[in-house]
Amino acid sequence: MKFHEILPVGVSICVLILVALLQRQSKVVAAVTATMPVTIPLVLWIVYSSTKGERKPIEQFTGGLVSGIIPTVAFVLAIWLGTRSGLKLVPTILVGYLTWGLVLGVMLVVRRWMGV
Numbered sequence: 001m002k003f004h005e006i007l008p009v010g011v012s013i014c015v016l017i018l019v020a021l022l023q024r025q026s027k028v029v030a031a032v033t034a035t036m037p038v039t040i041p042l043v044l045w046i047v048y049s050s051t052k053g054e055r056k057p058i059e060q061f062t063g064g065l066v067s068g069i070i071p072t073v074a075f076v077l078a079i080w081l082g083t084r085s086g087l088k089l090v091p092t093i094l095v096g097y098l099t100w101g102l103v104l105g106v107m108l109v110v111r112r113w114m115g116v
Contacts, residue, residue, distance in 0.1 A: 008042035035076075040065060067107050075100035 015038050023030035044061065051057040078099035082092035 005046065008039060008046065011038055011042055067111060068104070070107055071100045071104040074103040 015033065015036070019030045019034045022033055044058070047058055047061045075096045079092050079096040082095045087095065
């Protein structure tokens with residue numbers, strides 16, 4: 001493996017450890033840390049490196065980020081509503097992923113229909 005492939009894994013592990021430590025002090029700070037845009041720049045770096053900076057693949061990748069962020073927001077909203085309604089951990093996560101999958105499916109159909 002190359003350095004640019006290993007670095008994202010190392011950073012991700014560090015973020016997980018940081019969240020585990022921070023959550024003892026502040027759930028809000030831990031949550032904000034968990035949602036920081038850490039992996040996006042790292043993966044963008046991987047895409048940039050593997051394509052030698054070609055514009056089109058990077059544009060396609062960043063366009064995919066837009067398609068991915070909306071379902072992720074729906075996931076977070078679904079798990080928040082699930083916890084507020086008293087769901088246990090596993091059902092909450094399942095509802096979150098079901099919501100994420102449905103919203104992603106709709107987004108992909110809309111993108112295809114619009115020719116984006």
